[in-house]
Amino acid sequence: MRTVAMIVSYDGTAYSGFQSQPQGQTVQDEIQLALQRLTGEAIKIDGSGRTDAGVHAYGQVISFVTESPIPMKRFAMALNGWLPNDIIVRSAHEMPAGFHARIHAVRKTYRYSITTGKYPNVFTSRYRFHHYNPLDVDAMRKAIVHLLGEHDFSSFTSAGSTKRSHVRTIHEVSIEQDGEDIHTFVTGNGFLYNMVRIIMGTLMWVGEGKWEPERMPRVIEAMDRSQAGPKAGAQGLTLWEVGYPEPFSQWLQIDPANDM
Amino acid sequence: MRTVAMIVSYDGTAYSGFQSQPQGQTVQDEIQLALQRLTGEAIKIDGSGRTDAGVHAYGQVISFVTESPIPMKRFAMALNGWLPNDIIVRSAHEMPAGFHARIHAVRKTYRYSITTGKYPNVFTSRYRFHHYNPLDVDAMRKAIVHLLGEHDFSSFTSAGSTKRSHVRTIHEVSIEQDGEDIHTFVTGNGFLYNMVRIIMGTLMWVGEGKWEPERMPRVIEAMDRSQAGPKAGAQGLTLWEVGYPEPFSQWLQIDPANDM
CATH class of the missing domain: 3.30.70.660 (Pseudouridine synthase I, catalytic domain, C-terminal subdomain)
Incomplete structure (x- = not known):
């Protein structure tokens, strides 16, 4: 089992917010569906927090656990292949077990x-x-x-x-x-x-x-x-942007050459 | 009867191109529908040229004739009220009779x-x-x-x-x-x-x-x-951008204070 964090951008125009809910398509639903298609696992993700319907994110952070052996340097691009164009994973990071995108956000x-x-x-x-x-x-x-x-x-x-x-x-x-x-x-x-x-x-x-x-x-x-x-x-x-304390922050650095 | 030219921006992502066609929604269809709702007239517009499915415009020019008495300085904003968010009229200009957005484009x-x-x-x-x-x-x-x-x-x-x-x-x-x-x-x-x-x-x-x-x-x-x-x-x-020769170009100036 690995604990993974990802930095995610999305255009929220088409979504009923970040977090899954009974009505309407959400960003969380789309990411979970893409993870399932990529890994074959039913993965539940946690976001650093909700964003409302129509609100966007440049640096939302999500965390989840997975059995997938996909190398971190390929995980973001592989997942982007399954995501719609209005959601883009900017980077993927292996985190210490127990890291949680919402609980640890400061x-x-x-x-x-x-x-x-x-x-x-x-x-x-x-x-x-x-x-x-x-x-x-x-x-x-x-x-x-x-x-x-x-x-x-x-x-x-x-x-x-x-x-x-x-x-x-x-x-x-x-x-x-x-x-x-x-x-x-x-x-x-x-x-x-x-x-x-x-x-x-x-x-x-x-x-x-x-x-x-x-x-x-x-x-x-x-x-x-x-x-x-x-x-x-x-x-x-x-x-x-979402900030985390040391030591988590040292794993959550985006390589600027890989980002916009 | 007045001959009107408008400078129009659109995000073409959702459209099957500019020009009306049997299948799919087009930018021309949306503008004509908005003009009908605003003026009550069935107006056919001419564009300076077609743009393909998914292609955008910042300065597309359209022309049409209308009986509507709406003052030019209010026409663009009034029409924007009827248009979807991905189509915006940037300016409206009364032109000499006979002006045609495609035929006169140089x-x-x-x-x-x-x-x-x-x-x-x-x-x-x-x-x-x-x-x-x-x-x-x-x-x-x-x-x-x-x-x-x-x-x-x-x-x-x-x-x-x-x-x-x-x-x-x-x-x-x-x-x-x-x-x-x-x-x-x-x-x-x-x-x-x-x-x-x-x-x-x-x-x-x-x-x-x-x-x-x-x-x-x-x-x-x-x-x-x-x-x-x-x-x-x-x-x-x-x-x-679309260019027109004198004397048409003098009427097609956008007031920079009104534009992005």
């Missing part, structure tokens, strides 16, 4: 991408939220820094959250502007249900001038969903 | 995009041909310049071509490298069926070192399809 980065301007770009619109008018990116930058550090993020989670604690730590935030595209990166030790999308809906209200950036601390302190902005669309969100 | 630019490296990028793979190994871009540049000028391009068209003359003039060629992405731009007064894809299949053989760049003139002179390389995949091809 850090996640999400990217949220917005495009402004009258018309979206047809070649990137699957991965961008289209905001018809320009946004004040400086105001958004002033607002987002208030998220840094440890806070109760109850204002930024949907009513259905079943998490025992809404306290999370945000380590890094940044907003990059590239022409009419605005990419926001948020890194934290964990995220509540819909947290990044509600943060982004709130930030867009700041960018529109509807709210001052200085309102952000009050929104956080309220610990009340109704005090934050709307939930931004799923298509702008990408699970960008 | 110049076309195609882009062909390749990505090299072990794995494709899931976010751009719909618009790139994936070539697993690196390509010698300098050799490809040395080969492609031989296409410049007026030639009989019979070596670069599929056997089924019904065109009376295979003589075309190539005005400009360029190859841009961006990391593992290679974008080739070819501008000419017109293109034969599959011409750009066969040029690219030939160029990839040069890039692989299978053929010397100096073989290109002999391939052209042969005027024989069997002397050129294979036809490259449709997904890498994008109709980039």
Whole structure:
């Protein structure tokens, strides 16, 4: 038995999210089906976390155990041969027994991408939220820094959250502007249900001038969903990277020459 | 009656090409359906040319006549409201009566995009041909310049071509490298069926070192399809821009502030 971790990209447009569920096709279903075809085994995979319907991933991490003797350096390409074009395994790594993609994850980065301007770009619109008018990116930058550090993020989670604690730590935030595209990166030790999308809906209200950036601390302190902005669309969100502590992180390095 | 021209982008992945045909959904069908819903009229559109199944467009130009009184500055956005997400009208222009997107086109630019490296990028793979190994871009540049000028391009068209003359003039060629992405731009007064894809299949053989760049003139002179390389995949091809002579070109300017 070997424990394997893989770094996986997917275009979530066509899927009902990452995790298997009674209704709709999911990314997990597709990967498990491809693993079965490749190895002949019924393998259950674990992801670092769920992503919702229509949300994408650049660096999702999955783990599973297998009896397959396929060498690691061939495993990713072999599995890609069985996967649909909108799911790509970027790398495969043999891990110490017991490694679990969700339990051992200590850090996640999400990217949220917005495009402004009258018309979206047809070649990137699957991965961008289209905001018809320009946004004040400086105001958004002033607002987002208030998220840094440890806070109760109850204002930024949907009513259905079943998490025992809404306290999370945000380590890094940044907003990059590239022409009419605005990419926001948020890194934290964990995220509540819909947290990044509600943060982004709130930030867009700041960018529109509807709210001052200085309102952000009050929104956080309220610990009340109704005090934050709307939930931004799923298509702008990408699970960008997942971090693991030593010693796991040393096995999860992507060879840059093999990656995009 | 007004004559209208529109500049249209589309992701051709889901379509059986631009032009209406007995089998399969086409870009033309979608635009005509959206125009009918918007204006109530059964409008037939003309494109600057066909694009094949799976081929994309950034700057396809269409023309049609309509009784609709919708102001031009609102026409594109109104039509986008009825179009699927993979087709976007970038601008609408009222043209002199008699303008025809195909008949008056004098110049076309195609882009062909390749990505090299072990794995494709899931976010751009719909618009790139994936070539697993690196390509010698300098050799490809040395080969492609031989296409410049007026030639009989019979070596670069599929056997089924019904065109009376295979003589075309190539005005400009360029190859841009961006990391593992290679974008080739070819501008000419017109293109034969599959011409750009066969040029690219030939160029990839040069890039692989299978053929010397100096073989290109002999391939052209042969005027024989069997002397050129294979036809490259449709997904890498994008109709980039269509040129019109004065006075039409003055009405077909896109306001950059409204475009991506």
